[in-house]
Amino acid sequence: xxxxxxxxxxxxxxxxxxxxxxxxxxxxxxxxxxxxxxxxxxxxxxxxxxxxxxxxxxxxxxxxxxxxxxxxxxxxxxxxxxxxxxxxxxxxxxxxxxxxxxxxxxxxxxxxxxxxxxxxxxxxxxxxxxxxxxxxxxxxxxxxxxxxxxxxxxxxxxxxxxxxxxxxxxxxxxxxxxxxxxxxxxxxxxxxxxxxxxxxxxx
Amino acid sequence: xxxxxxxxxxxxxxxxxxxxxxxxxxxxxxxxxxxxxxxxxxxxxxxxxxxxxxxxxxxxxxxxxxxxxxxxxxxxxxxxxxxxxxxxxxxxxxxxxxxxxxxxxxxxxxxxxxxxxxxxxxxxxxxxxxxxxxxxxxxxxxxxxxxxxxxxxxxxxxxxxxxxxxxxxxxxxxxxxxxxxxxxxxxxxxxxxxxxxxxxxxxxxxxxxxxxxxxxxxxxxxxxxxx
Numbered sequence: 001x002x003x004x005x006x007x008x009x010x011x012x013x014x015x016x017x018x019x020x021x022x023x024x025x026x027x028x029x030x031x032x033x034x035x036x037x038x039x040x041x042x043x044x045x046x047x048x049x050x051x052x053x054x055x056x057x058x059x060x061x062x063x064x065x066x067x068x069x070x071x072x073x074x075x076x077x078x079x080x081x082x083x084x085x086x087x088x089x090x091x092x093x094x095x096x097x098x099x100x101x102x103x104x105x106x107x108x109x110x111x112x113x114x115x116x117x118x119x120x121x122x123x124x125x126x127x128x129x130x131x132x133x134x135x136x137x138x139x140x141x142x143x144x145x146x147x148x149x150x151x152x153x154x155x156x157x158x159x160x161x162x163x164x165x166x167x168x169x170x171x172x173x174x175x176x177x178x179x180x181x182x183x184x185x186x187x188x189x190x191x192x193x194x195x196x197x198x199x200x201x202x203x
Numbered sequence: 204x205x206x207x208x209x210x211x212x213x214x215x216x217x218x219x220x221x222x223x224x225x226x227x228x229x230x231x232x233x234x235x236x237x238x239x240x241x242x243x244x245x246x247x248x249x250x251x252x253x254x255x256x257x258x259x260x261x262x263x264x265x266x267x268x269x270x271x272x273x274x275x276x277x278x279x280x281x282x283x284x285x286x287x288x289x290x291x292x293x294x295x296x297x298x299x300x301x302x303x304x305x306x307x308x309x310x311x312x313x314x315x316x317x318x319x320x321x322x323x324x325x326x327x328x329x330x331x332x333x334x335x336x337x338x339x340x341x342x343x344x345x346x347x348x349x350x351x352x353x354x355x356x357x358x359x360x361x362x363x364x365x366x367x368x369x370x371x372x373x374x375x376x377x378x379x380x381x382x383x384x385x386x387x388x389x390x391x392x393x394x395x396x397x398x399x400x401x402x403x404x405x406x407x408x409x410x411x412x413x414x415x416x417x418x419x420x421x422x423x424x425x426x427x428x429x430x
Contacts, residue, residue: 054426073296073297073298074296076294076296083287085285089223089286104216104295107207
């Protein structure tokens, strides 16, 4: 994987005439994990939606590999986002959901391998409707593993996961960073991701 | 590693929407039943005078088709917006306009193709001549995709609103007017024995214009709805 770089310059965000944050700067390089902390309503999700390009910052600029993110298609080639909603279809099976995600991106692993890795082996043919909240979250996160996306933007990725699954996904995040990936995430949990990889922003 | 092509992505979106529709088969019947009901109400209200029914049949069928299309179009992006799969669709390296076109194509296939099979029966019920029914089907074939394409813009624009239904109808119905005028013009001409090629050419022109132009504002409005 080539070295990638995401740089934010003087970002600010105003919502409902309230200044959420301003003059926010950071640079994230390949192999780093950025953890965004802050109280409820501090603007974590707003910041993530700015970083995904869904929302325009009220001021400031974003650069992906030193180029301003104007052409989002090129940026989206490299970026995966998992928000509060899992982006899964209730009436499709787990496998159909992942196959659709792969059809829109670059495939890395086979679906069976990924299901095995996230501990959902045997659920390939199960409709998402019949899965538990934690299993759905795992399936949503499985999308990250079966498609090639260097930059992961994760909004509360560990919601409704049990302790073992949190450990498992922290391991995946660590591996992804070690392979030259970039991760931006918000989380209320204390993470066990090694501090050498970790940057923190407190909003 | 295998990068998906635009063609594959287009196919995947259509395939997924058709599969979803298949899993919700019951909902497919609704616009169809609505279409039949509305048309059936007219002879009941107007009386069974053959000359009158024959005269207004094309208009009734077209207006009913228009309303049936409007009824099903709200769901074009709504479900995807609510469950987060719209974000997934926006965040692809592929052109969003093309993926939008795939979704609209799936909607057209699911909402209009069944109507094409029912419409001749409705025409017979209203005493239309068989050659006029043929022209009516041709106008539906050319016109219904335009309804889906134009409706897509309005659906994308009203996505952020909690109750977008009424506003959607107000936004969309005026834009349906041109296609309605040319379609009923063509059928009228056929009824009076005049050539219809002029009207049909105009409808073709509108169709191609809509295929090329409407996905762009729809995609832009979708992106806006996510901010």
